Amino acid sequence: MPELKMPEPLHVVGRSVQRSDAAAHVTGRTRYAGDYTFPGMLHLRMVRSPVHHAMIRAVDLSRAERVPGFVRALTWRDVPHNVYTILGLIGVEPEEEFVLAQDRVRYKGEPIVAIVAETEAAALEAVAQVRLDLEELPAVFDVEEALQPDAPIVTHWGSNAFMFEGHPCRRVRFGDVEAGFAQADHIVEAVYNSSPIEHAPTETTGCVAVPEADGRFTVYTNTQALYFSLDNTAIILQVAGKRLHFVGGTVGGGFGGKVDVIVEPIATLAAMKTGRPVRYVFSRSEEMQVSSTRSAWRIRIRDGVMRDGRIVARKVTSYADSGAYSRQTPYALTKHAANAAGPYAIPNVSIDAYCVFTNRTPSSAMRGFGVTMASYAIEVQMDRIAERVGVDPWTIRFVNAYRNGDMKPHRKLAEDATLIETMQAAAALVGHELTDEQRAMTSAPRSPGPEGSPGGEAAAAGSRAAGAPASAGAPAAPASTAEGVL
Amino acid sequence: MGSRIVSFELCGREVEVLVSPMATLQSVLRSQLGYTGTKEGCRQGGCGSCTVLVDGEPMMSCLLPVEDVEGRRVTTIEGIAPVAGLAPIQQAFIEKNAFQCGYCTPGMVVLTKTLLDHHPSPSRDEIIDALGGNVCRCTGYAPIIEAIEAAAAGATTDAGRDAGDWPDPSGER
Ligand code: FES
Ligand code: FES
Numbered sequence: 001m002p003e004l005k006m007p008e009p010l011h012v013v014g015r016s017v018q019r020s021d022a023a024a025h026v027t028g029r030t031r032y033a034g035d036y037t038f039p040g041m042l043h044l045r046m047v048r049s050p051v052h053h054a055m056i057r058a059v060d061l062s063r064a065e066r067v068p069g070f071v072r073a074l075t076w077r078d079v080p081h082n083v084y085t086i087l088g089l090i091g092v093e094p095e096e097e098f099v100l101a102q103d104r105v106r107y108k109g110e111p112i113v114a115i116v117a118e119t120e121a122a123a124l125e126a127v128a129q130v131r132l133d134l135e136e137l138p139a140v141f142d143v144e145e146a147l148q149p150d151a152p153i154v155t156h157w158g159s160n161a162f163m164f165e166g167h168p169c170r171r172v173r174f175g176d177v178e179a180g181f182a183q184a185d186h187i188v189e190a191v192y193n194s195s196p197i198e199h200a201p202t203e204t205t206g207c208v209a210v211p212e213a214d215g216r217f218t219v220y221t222n223t224q225a226l227y228f229s230l231d232n233t234a235i236i237l238q239v240a241g242k243r244l245h246f247v248g249g250t251v252g253g254g255f256g257g258k259v260d261v262i263v264e265p266i267a268t269l270a271a272m273k274t275g276r277p278v279r280y281v282f283s284r285s286e287e288m289q290v291s292s293t294r295s296a297w298r299i300r301i302r303d304g305v306m307r308d309g310r311i312v313a314r315k316v317t318s319y320a321d322s323g324a325y326s327r328q329t330p331y332a333l334t335k336h337a338a339n340a341a342g343p344y345a346i347p348n349v350s351i352d353a354y355c356v357f358t359n360r361t362p363s364s365a366m367r368g369f370g371v372t373m374a375s376y377a378i379e380v381q382m383d384r385i386a387e388r389v390g391v392d393p394w395t396i397r398f399v400n401a402y403r404n405g406d407m408k409p410h411r412k413l414a415e416d417a418t419l420i421e422t423m424q425a426a427a428a429l430v431g432h433e434l435t436d437e438q439r440a441m442t443s444a445p446r447s448p449g450p451e452g453s454p455g456g457e458a459a460a461a462g463s464r465a466a467g468a469p470a471s472a473g474a475p476a477a478p479a480s481t482a483e484g485v486l
Numbered sequence: 487m488g489s490r491i492v493s494f495e496l497c498g499r500e501v502e503v504l505v506s507p508m509a510t511l512q513s514v515l516r517s518q519l520g521y522t523g524t525k526e527g528c529r530q531g532g533c534g535s536c537t538v539l540v541d542g543e544p545m546m547s548c549l550l551p552v553e554d555v556e557g558r559r560v561t562t563i564e565g566i567a568p569v570a571g572l573a574p575i576q577q578a579f580i581e582k583n584a585f586q587c588g589y590c591t592p593g594m595v596v597l598t599k600t601l602l603d604h605h606p607s608p609s610r611d612e613i614i615d616a617l618g619g620n621v622c623r624c625t626g627y628a629p630i631i632e633a634i635e636a637a638a639a640g641a642t643t644d645a646g647r648d649a650g651d652w653p654d655p656s657g658e659r
Contacts (some may be wrong), residue, residue, distance in 0.1 A: 018580070025588030026576035026595055028523020028563030035522035167579045202535055202623045250590030252525075277634040284528040299635045 002094040019251075032252050033222040036275035037206045042071055044270050045123035047130045048290065049105035052359040053139040053152065056103055059113060060131035067129055069122025072274055074114040077101040079269060080238035083156075086261055086327050089231055094157060096458035097325040097362070099236055099265055106154055106363055107325035109290035116270045117277060118396030139359035142202065143298055143319035148359045154324055156241025162330050162355035170337040172351035174409035177304075178346030188385045191300045192377035196293035196321070199366055203252020206281025207263045209271040213317045215388055217268050218245045223261070224254040232261040233268055244268070256365035260327050262293050268436070292364035295329055296321040299340075299377040304348075309391040310400045314347040316340040321372070322355050330355050332370030338410045342378040343419045344400040349409035397423060398438045405445035417443040444454040494555045496521070497565030505552050508657055512536045512547035517561060519642035523563035523592045527621065534620030537593035538562045544600050544620070575599060575637045584634035586624035593620050598634050609636050 019020050024030040033086040076082045079099045085092055113130055117123035120216040138152045145151055146160040147168075154160055163344075181187060207221035223229040226333045234241040251258060269282040282291065297320055304313035318336060322329040366372075374378035381402075386393040401419040408414060420441045427434050493502040496519070503518055512529070513523040515538070527533035529548045536547045539561040540554075551559075566573050575598045580586070594617070601608060601616045607648040608616070613634045614627075622630060 021588065022580045023576075024574065025585050025591045026572065026579045027567050028592040029594075031522065031590055032525075032589065034526065035516070037517060037520075200623055201587070202533060202621060203587070204527070205524070212558060249588060253587045255623075284532070 003037070006349050007267065016076065030250060032203055032250055033194070033208060033220045033248070034203065034206050034281045037279075038208070038210055038219045042116045042118060042270070043120040043123045043275060043277055044114055044116050044165040044267055044278050044280040045120070045127045046111045046266075046286075047115065047127050047132070048286075048329035049101065049108055049110040049112060049134070051105070051134060051136050051139075052076050052108045052131070052141075053137040053154070054075040054105050054134040055137060056101060056105060056112065056132065057135055058133040060133070061113070062141055063131065064115060065118070065124040067122055068124045069118035071116045071118060071276075072270070073130075073471075074100065074116070074266065074270060074273065075112075079236060079265075084232065084236055086228075086232060087331060088235070089228065090483050092271040092326070092330055095156070097327070097393050104137075104156075107290075107359055109286070109361065110324065111266070111290075114266050114270060114280075116274060118486040123271040140275065141358055141360055143321050143354070143356040143358065147319075147354065148268040148363065154360075155358060157432055160164030160357045162326055162357070164330070164333070164355075166355075170333045172337050172340070172409050174341075174346075174350070174411075175313075177313045177348045177350040181304040181315075184312050185307045186305045186385075186389055187246075187302065188305055188383060188388050189302045190379070190384055191298065191301075192373075192380060193299075194294075194297045194373050195359065196296045196363060197366060198291070198293050199255040199257030200253075200255070200288065201253030201322060204256055204282040204284060204287040205263055206279070207267050208276040208277060208279045209264070209267040211271050211275055212245075216243050216245055217271055219264050219268055219400075220246060220247045220405065221264055222251050222254075222258055223248055223264065224251055224256070228259065229234065229261045229264050229415075233265045236265040237269055238263075238273070239260065243292075247451050252431060256294075256367055256369060257291055259365045262291070280354075290361060292327055292366075293323075294369060294372075295323075295332065295363035296360070296374040296458060297377075301377060301381050303381065305382070305385050305389055309385070309389055309396045311344060311346045311385070311400050314341055314346045314350075316349075316351045316353070318351070319356050320354070321363060322357050323359055323360040324357060325362040326355065326357075327362050327364035328369070329363055332365075335370035338408070338412070339374045340378070341409050342375070342382075343353070343402050343417070344378075344397075345402050345406045345414075346400070351409065367484070392443075394423065394432065394438065396428065398441060401441075401443075403446050421442065427454045430481055442470070492552050492554070493554050494557060495559045497561055503552070509542055510539065511550040511553050511555055511560070512546075512613045514552045521562050521564055525589055525592055527589065532621070533590070533593075534597065535590050535593045537596045538622065539596060539600055542603060543552045544583060544597050544599060561596070561599075563596055566595055573599075574640065575602065578633040578637035578641075579630075582636055584625060584629040584633035585622075589657075590620060590622040590624075594622070594630055601634065602638055608634070610635070610648060 064199045082099050083095045085095045101110050115126045139150050140146045164170045210218045226246050230244050230246045263280045264450050267278045270278040300317040302315040305311050333353045337351050340351045341349045383393050384394045401415040402414040404417050406414040420443050489504050489506050492505050515524050518603035525535035531546050531549045538547045541559050541617050580603050
């Protein structure tokens with residue numbers, strides 16, 4: 001048998017290593033998407049809806065076409081597969097976003113006509129000369145109003161709620177939440193709201209699409225999702241993926257705001273139709289108004305809590321404002337539903353998480369989307385519970401924290417729980433004195449019988465047996481009778 | 487109004503460009519001269535990513551008609567580094583991890599250059615004040631302020647070291 005050679009010793013893990021792009025960044029030599037220029041490059045600017053919701057009666061391009069430097073206008077008729085959904089790549093349905101608006105606009109700033117011109121100034125002038133004949137429709141901007149029977153319908157299929165496997169919301173059912181409330185000493189209820197948040201990257205979203213001599217198209221883009229963008233562009237343009245070569249990896253700030261596929265398909269289409277390189281880079285105001293935001297959320301939480309701080313029932317009804325189209329928001333709701341009980345062992349949980357369509361700017365990915373706002377709501381709720389029940393806020397969290405082996409409401413076993421250890425470390429760092437019981441706790445799996453100090457461990461152990469009275473020695477097995485849908 | 491020729495000194499060399507009326511220095515630098523180190527975060531004076539020096543004073547090039555620099559001395563990020571290697575300010579930005587995406591960095595470095603030219607040892611408050619027009623969405627400013635302090639103190643490990651001399655990730659430091 002040949003002798004196995006030792007691999008090279010590791011030099012990087014555990015060390016600070018100089019970033020390979022550092023010298024280029026400080027000398028201005030990094031090339032971002034918008035820094036590429038090519039001979040004969042055209043500029044694309046978009047005609048956008050000035051209103052939140054309207055039928056498009058007519059679009060008059062005649063004056064725009066006479067602007068010196070005008071090269072071509074693109075409308076929905078030019079887009080081979082105009083109705084798509086970004087997450088179609090992972091099986092999400094239905095296709096519902098219009099690359100260019102057809103008969104209706106659903107949010108302010110929705111693209112209607114792309115203008116390609118010799119200079120940016122000519123493109124902007126031609127955009128200003130396009131005449132839109134719009135019939136404004138009532139618009140809806142609130143997630144709960146959008147779900148009322150008489151609300152204006154935003155989508156093209158007739159419902160303002162995204163359907164999750166036949167349900168108008170992503171659902172989790174665990175234990176018996178009503179029985180939990182009946183048994184509780186306190187009911188703590190609150191509603192948590194958040195506004196949309198714009199990523200506001202310093203570099204705006206953009207790309208340059210270049211036709212190559214071999215019939216392929218090279219697209220220099222600042223997308224955060226290179227192959228995702230390439231695949232969606234191939235679908236929208238109905239071309240083989242091998243005809244597209246996306247060059248990326250240099251992103252001037254993204255934070256989730258550059259994972260949607262907004263500029264590449266239309267710039268590439270314009271390059272195909274004109275045979276020339278096309279630059280499409282958002283202005284700052286486009287970045288702020290039409291690029292996706294973090295969703296606005298409304299989260300209603302109702303908790304049943306025992307005198308000692310154990311949460312025995314939690315009902316969460318959440319609404320994420322998807323804006324006019326789904327983009328990545330349905331996925332956020334699934335993550336949200338899996339996390340809306342927090343890192344806590346609660347025996348009876350019911351979660352309804354709605355992805356709601358309104359006439360606001362489409363929302364999408366942003367750092368931990370779906371989970372971030374759940375964490376915000378839950379942790380404020382934990383403090384609220386502490387105040388109401390008269391228990392120290394640290395204690396509330398220690399008493400309810402997951403242990404390894406606990407079953408989460410969406411039927412995943414907790415396998416890497418570290419909340420207790422993290423809180424212990426955090427307490428040490430901020431100089432907070434923990435009780436002996438809290439110091440002795442670990443995330444180790446609960447044992448079936450009483451363990452550790454009777455107060456902390458056993459009481460918490462009791463809290464996770466579905467619907468069971470808070471007795472030490474409650475069975476540690478998951479609530480196997482609980483019926484759940486995710 | 488027709489186009490006209492504007493000449494100025496750009497990073498030590500004379501340039502002459504044919505510009506359309508009211509073209510900004512930023513667009514001429516980026517689109518006509520290929521100096522894309524000057525960035526465009528907003529093109530409305532709100533972010534500082536387009537900062538250049540005109541006769542040593544910081545200006546937002548997106549707000550500056552190129553005619554205004556006729557006969558003047560313009561320094562962009564491309565003119566900050568010595569012929570080989572990095573200026574101490576650039577070194578300091580790297581050592582203090584004063585950037586993530588890097589898009590604000592050229593403007594920050596150019597601004598730091600003029601700040602330290604005028605005030606070789608600025609106070610922290612003076613640094614914060616000087617940075618008022620330059621936006622960084624990624625880094626959180628503290629590392630940028632520390633980099634400027636380090637540059638002012640001459641506290642970078644090896645100022646002016648050749649850019650190619652950075653520790654090889656696969657080797658010893
Ligand atoms: S691009 Fe000039 S200040 Fe933002
Ligand atoms: S490093 Fe990204 S904007 Fe400053």
